[in-house]
Amino acid sequence: MSEDRDEVRELAARARAGEVGAFEALYQMHQAGIYTFIRSQVREAELAADLTQDTFVRAWESLPRLRKVGAFRGWLYQIARNLVRDEVKSGRARLEMLxxxxxxxxxxxxxxxxxxxxxxxxxxxxxxxxxxxxxxxxxxxxxxxxxxxxxxxxxxxxxxxxxxxxxxxxxxxxxxxxxxxxxxxxxxxxxxxxxxxx
Amino acid sequence: MKACELIRGKLAEYAVGGLRRRARARVEAHVGECERCRAELAALKRTGALLDEVGADDAPAGTWEAVRQRMTEHPRAGVRARPRWAWAMGGVALVLVALAVLLIGPPRVEEPVLVAAAEADEEMQATMDGHLSAVWAAPLSDVAGVGLRMAALENDG
The missing domain is CATH 1.10.10.10 (Winged helix-like DNA-binding domain superfamily/Winged helix DNA-binding domain)
Known part of the structure; x- marks a missing residue:
């Protein structure tokens, strides 16, 4: 997947300021990648969908603290990765995929x-x-x-x-x-x- | 054969672009001459090309709607709205204070009253001083209500 970094930077800046439409555009750009990334780590599809939701909700809540909006994608994957790790630690998921x-x-x-x-x-x-x-x-x-x-x-x-x-x-x-x-x-x-x- | 073994160990790194210039040149020189290593490198590159073609799968339908719903239910910490119960409690506190003012009259905390109180009773003075501090820190607190009552009693006296 290729992405226009400038567009992501601009959308992330607007989303950080509270613009829901900009955040929805970011969601559309990254949802497949995040879902596939999570799906590659956990066995249950339903859990992967839940964690995808969690990732974007956590991102929305934490965006005001993101200083470098140009690093949005990597930051989003960090959130997803941490959520998967937490889930595995809690014993609700196995670090496997199907x-x-x-x-x-x-x-x-x-x-x-x-x-x-x-x-x-x-x-x-x-x-x-x-x-x-x-x-x-x-x-x-x-x-x-x-x-x-x-x-x-x-x-x-x-x-x-x-x-x-x-x-x-x-x-x-x-x-x-x-x-x-x-x-x-x-x-x-x-x-x-x-x-x-x- | 020994050269092949050495190069084989580097082919995957070469294929992912992980070798420095000199090592890369050695691999390229070898595969230019060795058919087997060339075929192995080609297979590694094909593997990468296959992986590139897999692509990502969309999240299930309705995921954005669920995210949007949760964004509404849980606003950002920095701009988090007070929960409804907090607003209700604040309203109740305001009503109680207003009722207290209506029932016992406006507070009198002017200096002369306090001076008079001190002259009448040193213990009352200490109490009123403490109350003044409390009112200053938390004007709508219960402590303030007690103070209002005490001031009214003082006036009556």
Missing amino acids: ASAVVSEQGAELPEPAAEGERPEDLVVSEEVKGEIWRALESLPAEQREAVVMHHMEGMGMKEIAEVMRVRPGTVMSRLARAREALRKRLSEYVEGSDEGM
């Missing part, structure tokens, strides 16, 4: 491996493949999974992810590399093929 929430486990036929000469941008990711990817993600340690979701599904950079996770950018890079290795093995059926265009 691949079948994304794609049902109905034994759908798996797609063919990447064809010879096919480039990444030519890949059409079917729902079945998405399911396989989520199942592969489930096998990752939570911190690697968080980094993968923020980087690949939300398009966040290393520095921004590092701020959310409160680690150095090099640590994020390392987590992404380890995750990439593990996922490459689990998804070998789809990613092994020609090296053309790489």
Whole structure:
């Protein structure tokens, strides 16, 4: 997901001043990313929806204390991350996700491996493949999974992810590399093929 | 083969853009010559491309409406409205004070009255001094009500 940073900064400033319409626009921009991020960490879909609500309500309440409105997205993910952590600590949630929430486990036929000469941008990711990817993600340690979701599904950079996770950018890079290795093995059926265009 | 083992350990970092220039150059030089490592790097890149394609799922319908509702119910701390019961209690307190004024007359806290009271009774003076402080700090408190009553009694006396 790409976003117009200037627009987010302006909307966040207006929302901080109390403009509900601006906050709704921010919600629309970030709800899918936040929900997917939370969904990747907790098993129950209903709980993920509740935590998504909690994240935005907490953000609205805390916005007056956000000094750098340009850091809104990372700050929002920090809130979501903390809420997930609290939920896990309380014992109401497990730090797991359910691949079948994304794609049902109905034994759908798996797609063919990447064809010879096919480039990444030519890949059409079917729902079945998405399911396989989520199942592969489930096998990752939570911190690697968080980094993968923020980087690949939300398009966040290393520095921004590092701020959310409160680690150095090099640590994020390392987590992404380890995750990439593990996922490459689990998804070998789809990613092994020609090296053309790489 | 040994070169392959060394490079293989760096391919994932290379694929995510995590290597410095010199290490990156070594990887590039090797994969330019080694077909197997080149294929492995391609697979790692394809993995990243697959992940990029997954995208995010929307939150369930009605989530914004629920958020909006909760925003209304729980205003921001900085601009938090008083709960209704607090306003009601404040109103009751005002009515009681108004009734007290009507029933026992306006308070007389002017200096001469206090001086007169002190002349009449030192203990009363101490009480009135304490009351004055209380009234100053909390003019609508029960203490103020007691003070009003005492001042009225003093006037009567």
